[in-house]
Amino acid sequence: MTRFGYTLMTEQAGPKDLVRYAVSAEQAGFDFEVSSDHYFPWLASQGHSPYAWSVLGAVAQATDRVELMTYVTCPTIRYHPAVVAQKAATMQLLADGRFTLGLGSGENLNEHVVGQRWPTVARRHEMLREAIQIIRELWTGELVDWKGEYFEVDSARIWDLPELPVPIAAAVSGERSVQTFAPLADHAVAVQPNKDLVDSWHEARRATGLPGDVRVIGQIPICWDPDRDTAIERAHDQFRWFAGGWAVNSDLPTTAGFEGATQFVRPADVAESIPCGPDLGAIVDAVSKYWEAGFTDIALIQVGGDAQDIFFKEAAEPLLEQLRAASK
Template sequence: MRIGYFLSSEEYTPDELLAQARGAEKAGFEGLWISDHYHPWVDAQGESPFVWSTIGALSQVCSLPVTTAVTCPTVRIHPAVIAQAAATSAVLLDGRFVLGVGTGEALNEHIFGDAWPSADVRLEMLEEAVEVMRELWRGGFVEHRGRHYTVENARIYTRPETPPPVYVSGFGPKATDLAARIGDGYVSTMPDGDLVRRFREGGGGDKPCQAGFKAAFAADEDAGADIAYEKWPNAGVPGELSQVLPSPRHFEQAAQNVTKDQVRSAFVCGNDPKAHLEMIDRYAQAGFDEVYVANTGPHWQGLFDLYADEVLPRLRR
């Protein structure tokens, strides 16, 4: 299993994300995830740099492969523009770039005042968006008139030798079926073996399956839980609310009903390497090929040291 580090654009400045990328590579992580947000989930997280600028900078400071986890190429940014951004990123990263895509959240995608589509429509839009991007990556001028998107006289001139793989996020059966049908890989954040099997049996076969989880490194578990609860109370917000709530203040309101223990259960808190190894094993048992860990709070160097000294050596024995 490949172990990577998850750069949280919602919580750190661009400079901090670059420093974390350098630290992750030095610690022995094998890849990077990076989130694509217009807003943080709650104001306590406090950041949200433009992911495509950060990816360009990442290409100059480390040699790790980078996956967007995930970009929504349907509403906030037209898929023809995402296709150009992904192509440039793949060139800068010399082929070490994967475009992870998903149907998005109103939190990030509603900013122009467009109606937020139903889940089924968002999946339909995502499928057409991926079709548009792949057509543009093949080269030549593209004319596309579909149900959701129009492209006229568009050509991407700066392209990698091989188009970037497209991994599709899926947290339910319909999205997982779409990932199996059109994706070059599968993305999730849950150690759900049933969905991995659904992806593989539905057409995904042996394509890569990536997942990620969050940690809060601190002197002990309680201190880590305090940090996680302060920064990510939205981790306990249930059901489809994460897809439909439109602003950080709405997540803060929903999170008033979330307890610290609920957030603790969604994180690996503290500095016990055994807890991290147990979480990674849950994803391994579910069938994932790659898992990415994010740190919340100020102690990310402590997490890097823990992985370099205790976690990664045990996994590689």
């Protein structure tokens, strides 16, 4: 059964509003909630970027049922993996077992702020692999010393560990990342409805003797609004960066860079890639590509920080009803 989630988009709302939206999403019936973990918004017009882990801690206390997840945290540059291991364990305690740690190789936009150079994608994958190994070691509760190729850990121990281990979901985009992370992570994160990628993930896990049929978690932006033109205008203003694709988006270092890279993206271009307006059927059609590709979990991004309340009031529940009916 496909599960549907709501995205706490830290780039488009402040921390208190995000907690309020999390409560509304649970009340509307979403199965899970994911949070971006960024230092910058993609575009200045989005206007926000609070610290995701503080928001998630508050959300854990304000909600009772929905599962929570980072989508995704980079544990290699801005954060040291030993710190990520500690805060993920704390989140699992606060969330009473509802938390999944989503990890990825990061974007220059967020990681450059600590003044380190931006590695190649191959190097970033190697760093992420070592980071996951360190996090797993620390979750044993033992004293850990580590001197690896990229990280050192000196006599570290996590003192508050949850009884239910924290699942790790790793972001994958191609065969190399699948082969690297399938043996290390519990679940997969992917941003394109690529059936070959999903099948490759399951096959790689089975080849190592691990369970093959695990969660594959995707995400898709939508821009619901009673007026289609308003939705297109909002999506173009705040989400035209999405058209660049991750090969470009992961390397641009600043919001000004995204402004420049997307200056010729037209509203019509955005409307072709993001379902905009009141037509719930069009949203269902766009989302269906993910469950048809084998995704088990699909998180929706409702574009626009000022458009969340009307989305919950008028569209969220009927949309979920249609999505669940269509995905059976």
